Amino acid sequence: MNNKVDISVEFAGLKLANPVFLASGTCGYADELADFMDLNRLGGFITKSITLKPRKGNPDPRIVETDAGMLNAIGLANIGLERFTKEKLPILRKMSASGTAVFVSAAGETIEEYAAIIERLSEEKAIAGFELNISCPNVKMGGISFGTEPATVEEITETAKKAAGEKILMVKLAPAVTDISAIARAAIDGGADALSLINTFTAMVIDIETARPALANRTGGLSGPAIKPIAVYLVNKVYREAAQKANIPILGMGGIRTASDAIEFMIAGATAVAVGTGNFLEPDCAEKIADGIGKYCVRKKLIKISELVGSLK
Amino acid sequence: MKKANKGQFWGRVCGNKSATGKGQCFYKITLEFEGQAAKAFAKAVPGQFAEIDLSKTSLPAAEKIPEGLKDACKRDIILRRPFSFCDITTKGNKTIVEILYCVVGPASLRMTTLKAGDTVNIIGPLGNGFSIPKDKKTALLVSGGMGSPPLQHLADYLVKNNPKINVLTFAGARTKEHFPFNPKRFTKQKIETIITTDDGSAGLKGFVSEHLERWIEKSGQKESEMIIYACGPEAMLARVAEIANSSNIECQISMERRMACGIGVCQGCAVECRLEGSSETVYKMCCTDGPVFDAKEVVF
Known part of the structure; x- marks a missing residue:
């Protein structure tokens, strides 16, 4: 039996060694993970969201474990564009040189802020593209407020795409909207090269002893296995109703911990997948997932992994 | 003290029993490490910690679950739990790590069922431990x-x-x-x-x-x-x-926070700290900037 199945994928014109990414906000800027995994084995990597100016983030408690998941309300805490370019680009350049597609997640309070971050980094060779974070549930301005109105999504995508120049622009979608396909079509019409979905769901945990929310921010984004079946459904919906026709790839995410989870997303229509909360328990799970996908392809006698994408019967 | 090398390792349980001889709440677990893990933990300093995966560890029998934890024990464990060390010794090429813990929730309750011969997955040693200035008496x-x-x-x-x-x-x-x-x-x-x-x-x-x-x-x-x-x-x-x-x-004070990763990627364990020469504060990470902080910098 041939054990060397080709699990490389083409994603928005990029050739990736495998379809597994690390999701923004769960893998820092890569340097933190170097002791725990082989960074060179990643298909893709998405940085923690960067804003123009550093952001302090929300007060503690910022996280809480829930049934089959967790809530986080970090509040886009990050070191800001200046320090990012000085301190973090070197390790990202190394990753990029070894073949990993590096995406920078951009966030802002105004459309101009998104554009300024992207423009500043658009000439950087190590960066394959940008993920437009218009779906963060934990900040009052910007974030999710940009991601829920089709007209706004189209406008911000258009502006960001101009700033990105030759680089790939991926738009990250919020899950809790009336019609996610309408948002996806707006992003595509605005010039998005790829879509990533889903971001976390706004949720709440209450401490019944104190009758207070468990998080200082009161609400947080729900992630982990609890959201996986919803994410699979939404990926399939966006694939069928928007992405497939436009030939725009989907980066699927939401509760992926195993190769089986990843394969489910690919069958639903994702060209590649990202691991988020799963990294916290197993910092090397992306490698294991890539290996597991390979084994599945051998067992199913698939020649190319792309045969899986959207193969839902 | 220099930061030790860290990694994801397997440890073997040598013992796990009540630490005080009375009551069910406090336990001491002894873990043994070999190879790279032994080297890494031998260099760990007091105040550092490790993140233990208890997601696959079984709960005790239903009648042994304390009344107050029965509801919490229905949910799965999604995240690792951080623990400090109460002793680290070396024996030949093995390193023995002792962890003193208290049963406070569904994960630490699961920990009590680990027995000699079991293996546990552990990430560590993490964070910055206490430092010892030379001029102190x-x-x-x-x-x-x-x-x-x-x-x-x-x-x-x-x-x-x-x-x-x-x-x-x-x-x-x-x-x-x-x-x-x-x-x-x-x-x-x-x-x-x-x-x-x-x-x-x-x-x-x-x-x-x-x-x-x-x-x-x-x-x-x-x-x-x-x-x-x-x-x-x-x-x-x-x-x-x-x-x-x-x-x-x-x-020097050792702080405690809920942690998801323990390695600085989730940014979940914020400790509010003063910025020297400024009225502004910043959030430092308990896991990578701490857990040991200078008492002057922490905002309570």
Whole structure:
């Protein structure tokens, strides 16, 4: 039996060694993970969201474990564009040189802020593209407020795409909207090269002893296995109703911990997948997932992994 | 102290039993490491910690689950749990790590079912431990309740590695039932320990911070020659920091936060800290900037 199945994928014109990414906000800027995994084995990597100016983030408690998941309300805490370019680009350049597609997640309070971050980094060779974070549930301005109105999504995508120049622009979608396909079509019409979905769901945990929310921010984004079946459904919906026709790839995410989870997303229509909360328990799970996908392809006698994408019967 | 190498390792359980001989709440688990893991943990310093995967560890039998944890035990464990060390020793090419823990929720309850021969997945050693300035003559170790393990480790470490420093420990708890160790024996080494309880059921009556303050006043020692190390509930740490800062005694405190990753990627364990020379504050990460902080920088 041939054990060397080709699990490389083409994603928005990029050739990736495998379809597994690390999701923004769960893998820092890569340097933190170097002791725990082989960074060179990643298909893709998405940085923690960067804003123009550093952001302090929300007060503690910022996280809480829930049934089959967790809530986080970090509040886009990050070191800001200046320090990012000085301190973090070197390790990202190394990753990029070894073949990993590096995406920078951009966030802002105004459309101009998104554009300024992207423009500043658009000439950087190590960066394959940008993920437009218009779906963060934990900040009052910007974030999710940009991601829920089709007209706004189209406008911000258009502006960001101009700033990105030759680089790939991926738009990250919020899950809790009336019609996610309408948002996806707006992003595509605005010039998005790829879509990533889903971001976390706004949720709440209450401490019944104190009758207070468990998080200082009161609400947080729900992630982990609890959201996986919803994410699979939404990926399939966006694939069928928007992405497939436009030939725009989907980066699927939401509760992926195993190769089986990843394969489910690919069958639903994702060209590649990202691991988020799963990294916290197993910092090397992306490698294991890539290996597991390979084994599945051998067992199913698939020649190319792309045969899986959207193969839902 | 230099930061040790870290990684994701497997440890073998050598023992796991009640730490005080009475009650079900406090346990001590002994883990044995070989190879790279043994090397990494041998270099760990007091105040560092490790993240343990308890997601696949079974719950005890239904009748052994405390009433107050029955509901919480219905949910799965999604995240690792952070634990400090109460002792680390080397035996040949093996490293033995002791962790003192308290059953507080569904993960620590699962931990009690681990038995000799089981393996556990552990990420560590993580964070920055206590540091030991050369010019100090007296180290005052102040622990409150479940804050004692890293200080027990530090006490032994100081006696072994810095014999010139005089070590005095203050161990406080709410009542005599709330010490995670036998109050007669704070550490393996012979060290003077002042026991305090809020209700006077063991040792001196009152908060551990009050007794620390009185001792400092009476000691007549130079402030610059003393150092305070503290770990315990946040209200106690706030008071100890206040005492240290007002009398200009160097003080290192070990903080506790909920953590998802322990390695600085989730940004979940925020500790509000002052910026030197500014009225602004920043959030530092308990896992990678701490868990040991200078008492002057933390905002309580």
